[in-house]
Structure formats: structure tokens, C-alpha cells
Amino acid sequence: MEQVKTRRTRDQGMIDAGQIKDPKALERMLGELESLHRRINSLEDTELEVMERLETAQTDLDRRSAEFAAIEGEEHELRSVVEQKAGALQSEIASVRAERASTAEGMPEDLMALYEKLRGQKHGVGAAALRRRECGGCRITLNASDLGIIAKSPTDEVIRCEECNRILVRVGESGL
Numbered sequence: 001m002e003q004v005k006t007r008r009t010r011d012q013g014m015i016d017a018g019q020i021k022d023p024k025a026l027e028r029m030l031g032e033l034e035s036l037h038r039r040i041n042s043l044e045d046t047e048l049e050v051m052e053r054l055e056t057a058q059t060d061l062d063r064r065s066a067e068f069a070a071i072e073g074e075e076h077e078l079r080s081v082v083e084q085k086a087g088a089l090q091s092e093i094a095s096v097r098a099e100r101a102s103t104a105e106g107m108p109e110d111l112m113a114l115y116e117k118l119r120g121q122k123h124g125v126g127a128a129a130l131r132r133r134e135c136g137g138c139r140i141t142l143n144a145s146d147l148g149i150i151a152k153s154p155t156d157e158v159i160r161c162e163e164c165n166r167i168l169v170r171v172g173e174s175g176l
């Protein structure tokens with residue numbers, strides 16, 4: 001821009017000094033210079049706009065990058081929590097399996113077979129406690145005559161729930 005101004009001043013000076021013989025050619029040249037000047041101005045405006053947009057985009061990018069980093073950190077944390085919990089559950093499962101195996105050891109084979117069969121049919125629960133006259137499997141309250149029969153049965157006899165067919169286990173609070 002500076003250069004154009006200088007040249008223009010110089011050209012104007014040349015006209016004033018009467019050094020250029022063809023005033024029309026000079027007029028044209030000055031017109032062209034004027035339009036170039038305008039073009040440069042408009043390009044400079046555009047450049048400013050583009051730079052502003054770039055700056056806005058950069059700010060946006062920085063903000064989003066920071067957000068992304070925060071989310072990544074959070075994800076990392078959650079993953080390690082999940083791994084920890086999964087590990088704890090695995091060892092709990094292992095100890096429950098071991099407990100189950102040692103409990104099943106002393107059981108008569110036919111009773112175990114019945115229990116496993118019922119477990120398969122009854123959503124994983126083959127036996128239920130008879131507590132306060134209620135079957136823990138289907139929640140039905142047993143009537144007095146059934147309770148009377150159960151009360152008279154030998155303790156080693158396998159009792160079944162009339163309603164859900166599960167093995168009923170007599171406990172201290174059975175209500176017999």
C-alpha cells in the first residue's frame with residue numbers, strides 16, 4: 001500500500017511537472033492505480049476476516065481438545081474401576097464355587113441330581129427355605145394340613161413345595 005501511494009504521488013508529481021506528454025495515458029494509468037489501491041484494501045479486509053475466523057476456529061479447537069483430554073482421562077479412570085470390580089467379582093465367584101463344591105460333597109447323589117434338575121427348570125433355584133410357613137421359592141404360604149404333614153415327616157425326608165415343586169428346606173423359623 002505504501003508503495004502505491006509513493007508511486008501515485010510520484011506520478012502526480014510528474015504530471016504537475018509536465019514531464020509526461022500524453023495526459024490521457026497518464027489519466028488511465030492513475031485510474032488503474034486507483035482501482036488497484038481499492039483492490040488491495042478489499043484484499044486486506046478479507047485477510048483480516050480470514051484471520052479472525054482462524055483465531056475463532058483455533059480457540060474452538062483448543063477448547064474441544066481440552067474437553068477431549070478430560071473425557072479420555074475420565075474414561076481411563078472408569079476403566080480401571082471396572083477392572084478392579086471385575087477382579088473382585090471373579091475372586092468372589094471363585095470362593096462361592098469352592099464353598100458350593102464343599103457343601104455338595106456330603107449330599108446324597110440322588111438328592112443332588114434332583115436339585116440340579118429343578119435348578120435347571122426353576123431359574124437357577126432348585127431348593128428354597130420354608131420360612132414362617134412360606135416357600136422361599138414361590139412365596140406361597142403353606143396351609144395348616146401341609147405344614148402338619150411336613151412337621152411329622154422325618155428330618156431326612158425330602159419335602160417338595162406343592163406349588164412350585166422346589167425342594168423345601170426346613171429351618172429354625174419354618175413355623176412348624
Ligand SMILES: [Zn+2]
Pocket residue numbers: 135136137138139140161162163164165166
Ligand atoms: Zn414354592
